[in-house]
Amino acid sequence: MTRTRVKICGMRSVEDALAAVEAGADALGFVFYPPSKRAIDAALCRVICQALPPFVERVGLFVDEAPEQVRKVLSIAPLSLLQFHGDENAAYCESFSLPYIKAVRMKPGTDLIALAQTYSSAQALLVDAYMPGMPGGTGLTFDWQVLPDNVGKPVILAGGLTPDNIDIAVRGVRPYAVDVSGGVESAPGKKDAALISQFVQGVLRGDAS
Numbered sequence: 001m002t003r004t005r006v007k008i009c010g011m012r013s014v015e016d017a018l019a020a021v022e023a024g025a026d027a028l029g030f031v032f033y034p035p036s037k038r039a040i041d042a043a044l045c046r047v048i049c050q051a052l053p054p055f056v057e058r059v060g061l062f063v064d065e066a067p068e069q070v071r072k073v074l075s076i077a078p079l080s081l082l083q084f085h086g087d088e089n090a091a092y093c094e095s096f097s098l099p100y101i102k103a104v105r106m107k108p109g110t111d112l113i114a115l116a117q118t119y120s121s122a123q124a125l126l127v128d129a130y131m132p133g134m135p136g137g138t139g140l141t142f143d144w145q146v147l148p149d150n151v152g153k154p155v156i157l158a159g160g161l162t163p164d165n166i167d168i169a170v171r172g173v174r175p176y177a178v179d180v181s182g183g184v185e186s187a188p189g190k191k192d193a194a195l196i197s198q199f200v201q202g203v204l205r206g207d208a209s
């Protein structure tokens with residue numbers, strides 16, 4: 001059985017990023033959405049990325065951003081993967097010459113299998129909770145039972161995951177990867193090394209069960 005990959009989102013310091021890598025994270029997320037309490041600028045993102053060891057995915061998150069702004073960030077920060085949380089279409093997502101993930105906020109009627117076809121060029125679909133006016137980082141779970149068995153693409157489970165529910169989530173959904181932000185924070189935008197470590201241990205427990 002393959003192990004569930006772990007992405008820790010909303011990095012804003014070298015200290016938090018290295019703590020996540022030390023705990024076993026495969027990927028780190030950087031939020032380029034100015035209204036977010038986790039927003040980062042490209043210069044700080046670059047500093048953090050340069051402090052990382054090899055083989056850690058550096059994911060840049062955008063919400064309906066102007067293409068020239070995404071390109072400006074990419075010219076400064078060495079991101080390896082993009083994640084789009086808005087109403088971006090596939091042509092837009094493909095246009096930056098980097099692999100990408102499309103985030104989908106789950107609400108009644110969301111057809112993930114159809115979306116996997118619409119975004120056939122995506123590396124994976126990230127499934128998150130839906131809350132009007134919040135494109136991500138809601139801290140809310142959704143009903144995991146609505147997820148189809150075979151989406152046709154790797155699924156990254158997100159939304160309200162914590163050290164307390166992550167083993168159940170991994171066991172129940174068997175996603176390709178999990179993504180967490182608020183569940184491993186001690187304050188808005190500040191990660192907690194102990195919570196990150198507990199979260200990764202919970203993923204391993206879920207994998208083993």
Ligand SMILES: O=C(O)c1ccccc1NCC(=O)[C@H](O)[C@H](O)COP(=O)(O)O
Pocket residue numbers: 009010029031033036037038061063085128135136137138139140158159160161179180181182183
């Ligand atoms: O985290 C944010 O503030 C955010 C804002 C706008 C778009 C996306 C955002 N986060 C994206 C993520 O990948 C989060 O990890 C994901 O939404 C789960 O967040 P949480 O429920 O807090 O674990």
